[in-house]
Amino acid sequence: MAAIAHESNHPTQTHHEVTRDVVNTLGTAGTGYFLLLAGAVGLFLVGVVTFVFLLKDGLGLAGYNPPAFWSVYITTFVFWVGIGHAGTLISAILFLFRSPWRTAVYRATEAMTVFAVMTAGLFPIIHIGRQWFFYWLLPYPNQRWLWPNFKSPLVWDVFAISTYLTVSTTFLCVGLVPDIAAARDMMKGWRSKVYGVFSLGWKGTQHQWQHYSRAYLYLAALATPLVLSVHSVVSWDFAMSIVPGWHGTIFAPYFVAGAIYSGVGMVFTLMIPLRKALKLEHMITEYHFDNLSKLTLLTGSILFYAYAMEYFIGWYSNNTYEQTAFWRRAFGPMWWGGWTMIICNAFVSQLFWFKKVRTNLTALFIISIFINIGMWFERYVIIASSLANDFLPYAWSQMRPTWADWGILAGSFGWFGMWFLLFARTFPVVAIQEIKEQIPMPRLRKGGH
Amino acid sequence: MARSVPGVLASFEHIDAACDAIQALRAQGRQDFTVYSAAPSHELEDALGITTSPVRLFTLIGGITGVCAGLGMTYWMSLDWPLLVGGKPIATVPPYVVFLFELMVLLGSLSTVAGVVILSLRRPTTGLAYDPKFSDDRIGIFVPCPAAEVGGVERMFRDAGSVEVRHAA
Numbered sequence: 001m002a003a004i005a006h007e008s009n010h011p012t013q014t015h016h017e018v019t020r021d022v023v024n025t026l027g028t029a030g031t032g033y034f035l036l037l038a039g040a041v042g043l044f045l046v047g048v049v050t051f052v053f054l055l056k057d058g059l060g061l062a063g064y065n066p067p068a069f070w071s072v073y074i075t076t077f078v079f080w081v082g083i084g085h086a087g088t089l090i091s092a093i094l095f096l097f098r099s100p101w102r103t104a105v106y107r108a109t110e111a112m113t114v115f116a117v118m119t120a121g122l123f124p125i126i127h128i129g130r131q132w133f134f135y136w137l138l139p140y141p142n143q144r145w146l147w148p149n150f151k152s153p154l155v156w157d158v159f160a161i162s163t164y165l166t167v168s169t170t171f172l173c174v175g176l177v178p179d180i181a182a183a184r185d186m187m188k189g190w191r192s193k194v195y196g197v198f199s200l201g202w203k204g205t206q207h208q209w210q211h212y213s214r215a216y217l218y219l220a221a222l223a224t225p226l227v228l229s230v231h232s233v234v235s236w237d238f239a240m241s242i243v244p245g246w247h248g249t250i251f252a253p254y255f256v257a258g259a260i261y262s263g264v265g266m267v268f269t270l271m272i273p274l275r276k277a278l279k280l281e282h283m284i285t286e287y288h289f290d291n292l293s294k295l296t297l298l299t300g301s302i303l304f305y306a307y308a309m310e311y312f313i314g315w316y317s318n319n320t321y322e323q324t325a326f327w328r329r330a331f332g333p334m335w336w337g338g339w340t341m342i343i344c345n346a347f348v349s350q351l352f353w354f355k356k357v358r359t360n361l362t363a364l365f366i367i368s369i370f371i372n373i374g375m376w377f378e379r380y381v382i383i384a385s386s387l388a389n390d391f392l393p394y395a396w397s398q399m400r401p402t403w404a405d406w407g408i409l410a411g412s413f414g415w416f417g418m419w420f421l422l423f424a425r426t427f428p429v430v431a432i433q434e435i436k437e438q439i440p441m442p443r444l445r446k447g448g449h
Numbered sequence: 450m451a452r453s454v455p456g457v458l459a460s461f462e463h464i465d466a467a468c469d470a471i472q473a474l475r476a477q478g479r480q481d482f483t484v485y486s487a488a489p490s491h492e493l494e495d496a497l498g499i500t501t502s503p504v505r506l507f508t509l510i511g512g513i514t515g516v517c518a519g520l521g522m523t524y525w526m527s528l529d530w531p532l533l534v535g536g537k538p539i540a541t542v543p544p545y546v547v548f549l550f551e552l553m554v555l556l557g558s559l560s561t562v563a564g565v566v567i568l569s570l571r572r573p574t575t576g577l578a579y580d581p582k583f584s585d586d587r588i589g590i591f592v593p594c595p596a597a598e599v600g601g602v603e604r605m606f607r608d609a610g611s612v613e614v615r616h617a618a
Binding site: 181185233441 | 463464465466484485488489494497505508522526529537547551552555564565572577586588610
């Protein structure tokens, strides 16, 4: 293992060291990996068993209380969609901005995006109750030739999420092809043959690079507005209604900032142990975590502003329903959820003003757990508290999650973790080709290009 | 098994040496050689005189198709079974912009990937000599040529600074 410092924008390894170190991560895994994988599969099975009960007995098992008919499942749906956003921001938006530090971390975050959106996509299906009719959301007519209502934000969401999943999967796969070819060429025996199939005949010829490089640029250009649009559309699931606490024009930017904030939080949670487990500390360094922390500070501060503005507008609107909704968020029966989200998101993110925190990986890992918890609670508070306290006080109730809610939530973490762990040992988690692009090749003569 | 193409395969450790060899080949009027590299390089592109890929046309056509498909789908489906809801127009653009945008991105992306596949297939690599080091840390150049020209091409590669030259039969 080349113990080479990486404290600036430019990696100092040689091309061969980059290939060797990344391809070595695809070798045989240790006991710790299998224990983690077993844990993830176990959690996933908890979700499967819960889902079987939901299929058998219906949504009555979940803690829905009229009028709160959206709760943990929709909360978790928004949570996982949000997690995905950091991956596309790092892989596509920072690519367009030519931020070289993204190369070491973008592959893993992009994989995180795909698996998070895959996880999110399950939740509307779980939530609809009669899951076997999920295809009614697709644009085809019913037996009376009636088409879906295209003015409904829920139908917008179907298109936004399925496009996001398709495009982010495409983006991930396209980026992987040259690296899989590098793995094919470095490995021996059956592994080389398997990677050979997945490399799609890639040889890195001038014609292949000519088309590939341009295509990658256009994919990034298309994914950039997509990532901003997807969480805006998700926010409109709420903002387009007139429910107090939901009906705000701030929702789209507020949700996008929250999504990136939560996604970077999950990047910390995944990458800090991953770099150690795969012995990639010399490639994914404090420098990368410092930059990611600055991104967290920016989005966390936007969230801080959005939270303050929500409460201010609630008061300034002079609208009783809006004022009550926000009063109850802070001091009502769900005050603990409201304060959890404010402390974990608005205040904890401010710790990143200090470089000592930004470069202390233990602190970052602990903070990332708070970010994950805070962002889940943010969605829970927005969804459950607003719906439980609408216009008619006699109908007010409280959402009381049951084992069926927690079982599916746990299952979603297992499902996500299982795919991520399988990916980390099967495909290169660091973009070999893009790192090599930053390393100048040796020259016979002095002077650069 | 595809038949291998006869020619000369050279391997370079130094990028300027590879660029010199490419320029020498172009000066000889050769256009059908293949250059392998582990990562794209502007220096190699300049030496090869590579122009912008036509893949952008696929992206453009896919994107425009997506916008048209989104507009056509939403308008046609709304008007096919006119249902008045809340006094709002039966078919109207603002709520349908989401579909136009999503389908533009979706079809634009998929057609871009299709473009790469189609354009790459126009220059197949089957039968061309290759070395696994080209995806690691070497630059490779393969020149298809008859046995009579092999000596001259090998000499040119060695003069340019190639670290390994072999005759692929």
